[in-house]
Amino acid sequence: MxxxxxVSSIPLLRHKAHGATFAWRGGNAVSAxxxxxxxxxxxxxxxxxxxxxxxxxDRYRFAVxxxxxxxRGQISLLPPNHTPDLIRRLSLHYPGLYCxxxxxQGPVMLPTVAYPDLSGAIAPTAMPxxxxxxxxxxxxxxxSTGDPMPNEKTWGALARNVTAEAGRLGILERNDxxxxxxxxxxxxxxxxxxxxxxxxxxxxMHADKPxxxxxxxxxxxxxxxxxxxxxxxxxxRTLLASGLALPAVEQIVCATAPLSRDLAAQAEQCFGxxxxxxxxFTEAGQVASRRTALTDEWRTFDGLSLRRQGEVTYVSGGHVxxxxxxxxxxxxxxxxxxxxxxxxxxxxxxxGKRTSLASLNHHLNAIAGVRDGAFFMxxxxxxxxxxxxxxxxxxxxxxxxxxxxxxxxxxxxxxxxPIVRVDALPRNATGKLPRASLELLLRxxxxxxxxxxx
Amino acid sequence: xxxxxxxxxxxxxxxxxxxxSALNLDISPDEIDPEAPLYGDEGxxxxxxxxxxxxLAITKQYGIQLRSDDENNARIFASLRNLGQHIQQHRTK
Numbered sequence: 001m002x003x004x005x006x007v008s009s010i011p012l013l014r015h016k017a018h019g020a021t022f023a024w025r026g027g028n029a030v031s032a033x034x035x036x037x038x039x040x041x042x043x044x045x046x047x048x049x050x051x052x053x054x055x056x057x058d059r060y061r062f063a064v065x066x067x068x069x070x071x072r073g074q075i076s077l078l079p080p081n082h083t084p085d086l087i088r089r090l091s092l093h094y095p096g097l098y099c100x101x102x103x104x105q106g107p108v109m110l111p112t113v114a115y116p117d118l119s120g121a122i123a124p125t126a127m128p129x130x131x132x133x134x135x136x137x138x139x140x141x142x143x144s145t146g147d148p149m150p151n152e153k154t155w156g157a158l159a160r161n162v163t164a165e166a167g168r169l170g171i172l173e174r175n176d177x178x179x180x181x182x183x184x185x186x187x188x189x190x191x192x193x194x195x196x197x198x199x200x201x202x203x204x205m206h207a208d209k210p211x212x213x214x215x216x217x218x219x220x221x222x223x224x225x226x227x228x229x230x231x232x233x234x235x236x237r238t239l240l241a242s243g244l245a246l247p248a249v250e251q252i253v254c255a256t257a258p259l260s261r262d263l264a265a266q267a268e269q270c271f272g273x274x275x276x277x278x279x280x281f282t283e284a285g286q287v288a289s290r291r292t293a294l295t296d297e298w299r300t301f302d303g304l305s306l307r308r309q310g311e312v313t314y315v316s317g318g319h320v321x322x323x324x325x326x327x328x329x330x331x332x333x334x335x336x337x338x339x340x341x342x343x344x345x346x347x348x349x350x351x352g353k354r355t356s357l358a359s360l361n362h363h364l365n366a367i368a369g370v371r372d373g374a375f376f377m378x379x380x381x382x383x384x385x386x387x388x389x390x391x392x393x394x395x396x397x398x399x400x401x402x403x404x405x406x407x408x409x410x411x412x413x414x415x416x417x418p419i420v421r422v423d424a425l426p427r428n429a430t431g432k433l434p435r436a437s438l439e440l441l442l443r444x445x446x447x448x449x450x451x452x453x454x
Numbered sequence: 455x456x457x458x459x460x461x462x463x464x465x466x467x468x469x470x471x472x473x474x475s476a477l478n479l480d481i482s483p484d485e486i487d488p489e490a491p492l493y494g495d496e497g498x499x500x501x502x503x504x505x506x507x508x509x510l511a512i513t514k515q516y517g518i519q520l521r522s523d524d525e526n527n528a529r530i531f532a533s534l535r536n537l538g539q540h541i542q543q544h545r546t547k
Contacts, residue, residue, distance in 0.1 A: 211502070212509050214519035234503060238510050244519065351503050385503045387478070403499070412501050418480030 009129040010159045012036065012067055014202045018123070020175050022198070023060045024223070025207040030060065033123040035067075040128070041121035042068035047113065049096035051138075053077050053087075055186065057104030060207035061115050062185040063195050065100045066137075070130050070155060076137045078186060079148055080354060081411035082108060085363075089147055132156025139188055141282045141354065151283050159200050160319035161285045162192055164301040166201035168289050169251055169276055171228065173202045177250065178223045180206040181230040182216060189255045189352055192286060193230045193278065203228075213242035220247045229271070232256045234351055234385055236267050249273040254292070255280070256352025257385075258340075264292035279340060282354070284324045287315055288338070297337050305335040313338070348377055350413050351385055360414060364390060367405040369397040372425050375416065376438045389442055390416030391425055420445045462488045466538045473534070476511040477504050488535040505531065517546035 015022055015032035023030040042064055046052070052069050054076050056062040069076050077094065079086055087108050091097050099108050102115040130136070136155040140148035166172045181194035198205035206223065210216040216239060220227055228251035231239075236254060239246065240263070249271040254264075255278040268275050279298050280286035288298040300306060303318030306326075313330040316323040329341040346356045357375055364373040372393040378386050392402060399419045406415055422445075426437040462470065470483035473492075477500065492498045493505070500508070509520045518541060521527070530540045 211522045212506070212520045213513075214521050218521075234506060238506050241510055242513055242519065385507075407499075412499070413503065415499070417478070 007132050007156065009131050010156060010200075012039065012070070012128045012130060012199065014173075014200050015175065016173075016202065020202070021204050023063070023205045023207055024178060025058070025060045027222070034121075035060075035064065036128065037121040037123035038064050038118040039067035039071060040124055041118045042116070043071040045113075045116060046072050046074065046100075047096075047098055047111075049074065049098055051075050051077055051094040051097045053079070053082075053090070053097060053099045053108070053110060055082070055099055055105040055108070056102040056115055057184070057209065058102050058207050059181065059185050059194060059205060059209060061102045063199065063205065064118070065115070066195065067199070069100075070134065070136050071128060073134065075135050078137055078139045078188060078191060080140055083407075083409060083411060084109060085409040086148065093147075093150075130155045132159070137191075139282050141356075153285070154321075157285065157319045157321060158192075158196050160303075161301075162197040162200050164303060164318055165193065165278070165286055165289075166197055166203070168301055169228075169253065171197075171201055171203055171251065174226070175202050175204065177226040177228055178204045178206055179228050179230055180216070180219055180223065181209060182211070182235045183230060183232060183256070183352065184209060187352060188280075188282060188285075189278070190230070192280075193253050193255070213239045213244055217242075217244050217247060220249060226250045228253065229273070232352060233259045233263065236263060237384070240266055240270060246270045251276065253278060257349060259292050261292055261296065268293045281327060284315055284320050284326075287320075287326075296339055297333060298340060300336045306330075306332055306338060307335065308332050348375075348388070348414065350387070353411055353413050355411070355414055360388070360410060363406065363409040364392070364402075366409070367394075367397075367402065370394045370402070374425055374433050374438065375414075376435075376442065378442070387417040388414055389418060389420060389438075391420050391422050391438065391441060393422055393424060418445075462486075462534075463538070465542060466534055469538050469541070470534060472511055472515060473498075473508060476507050486534055488538075489533050491532060492534060492537065493531045512541060515547075516541050516544075518544050 013032050018033035020032045021029040022032045022035045046068060052074050054062055054065040056065050066076050079090060097110060099110040099112045101112050132155055134155050135152045136158055137153045138150045139153055140150055171177055179194055179198055181190055183190035185191055185195045208219055210219045227249055229249050230253045252267055252271060252273045252275040254275060259277050264275050275293060276289045277292045278286055279288045288300045290298045301318060304315055305317050307314050313326045313332060314323045315326060327347060331339040331341060346358055348355050348357060360375040364370060370392060374391050376389045402419055403415060425433060427433055466488050470486045474483045492500050512518050530536055
């Protein structure tokens with residue numbers, strides 16, 4: 001954490017004037033002073049615990065909750081999903097874990113604090129400062145045993161990361177720009193690119209998370225002044241295919257799945273925007289970006305550099321503590337530029353949710369009645385969401401029983417579609433399942449239908 | 455013509471086929487119960503990505519833009535029947 005020692009503390013907000021607008025919520029402007037007041041008031045009401053699961057769906061309330069937790073020295077947990085199995089595992093590992101909820105999310109099996117009315121909050125005279133070395137969040141990746149793997153994020157690392165992002169986007173100190181996100185604040189990408197970036201760059205956040213193309217267009221049209229859209233390839237594709245008149249947007253930020261140059265160029269043209277795609281991974285945070293419409297080449301954020309040793313590429317510098325390996329297939333062009341040739345085989349990313357085949361296979365094989373089973377990820381098409389296939393040997397179980405058992409343990413986005421029933425898996429002599437064998441098995445299982453259509 | 459097994463109207467059958475093809479579902483359109491929930495843990499178990507896909511298919515086929523601030527949104531996706539009724543009330547093509 002040597003970088004965190006460079007500055008001992010970082011202000012909660014970078015907005016220069018207390019009267020500057022920090023957020024837009026229900027058509028009303030919320031000032032920086034009001035936000036700080038509400039964060040302080042909520043901090044005073046939080047229980048005396050160390051860990052909080054912030055499930056506020058309203059982005060502004062999420063930001064108040066995250067800030068309040070930091071002001072109390074508490075740590076926000078950002079797990080990859082909120083399934084009953086994972087909540088149970090988290091509550092075992094993080095004693096006293098409680099949930100902060102604004103009621104949008106269904107009940108979870110945790111002590112729950114309802115987001116209170118904070119209208120009487122009074123602003124402090126000084127902007128709160130948070131120690132840079134304070135752990136503000138723990139972000140999780142899926143471990144191969146079903147237990148999530150924690151990654152601690154200090155306030156200093158988070159703040160420096162999104163300051164670098166804002167610098168790359170050219171939006172630092174842009175208090176005339178409103179960020180509208182289609183991604184949830186609980187997801188690492190949404191956390192960084194809609195919440196933290198608003199706290200640390202001086203831009204304004206929009207509290208909503210519009211979903212349908214018509215919702216997104218309506219929210220964008222309602223924003224007076226400059227606007228930026230933080231979104232995903234799936235949302236971009238549906239927006240472009242919706243037939244709606246798309247409003248002018250200054251910036252589009254896109255992440256979670258690979259975007260093609262064609263789709264990026266179309267988005268830039270239809271919105272009159274610059275589109276920046278972000279590359280990162282849980283352990284390091286954001287690493288690089290590219291103007292996808294213009295180049296395939298990624299450029300690291302300022303202060304970060306890459307180094308290759310043997311087959312592995314490492315990133316260091318900037319907000320990255322130490323040196324971390326990239327789990328992707330990288331073609332290095334210089335110490336700051338590279339091409340990405342796909343994720344390594346074990347990592348699964350569907351609509352921005354990440355897990356590993358090892359983790360999914362663990363959960364599948366832990367189901368009583370499943371003798372053997374393996375997940376398989378077909379190749380993904382641009383902006384279309386590929387779904388997992390599961391090959392299962394389980395004579396006594398129905399597909400419905402398998403799906404219901406999985407639903408208790410894995411994020412629904414990873415539920416197999418289809419489940420292919422087999423008598424045995426084509427394991428090789430070492431017990432492994434080569435991708436080619438599973439591809440063949442999938443083709444065979446689809447054989448009958450395909451023949452009919454042809 | 456109605457499907458007596460599942461008691462679906464002709465339009466509901468058409469919509470069931472649209473859902474199966476838009477989502478590459480691993481079931482036959484006949485298997486979709488018109489009264490069963492589409493979303494969430496029971497019934498068809500579609501998720502939010504699916505809902506976006508369906509909305510796109512519905513826009514193309516029937517000229518309807520769905521809105522989540524429509525207070526009826528949760529009800530629209532409660533079942534194939536509700537979705538069908540919403541489309542028939544609002545279709546422009």
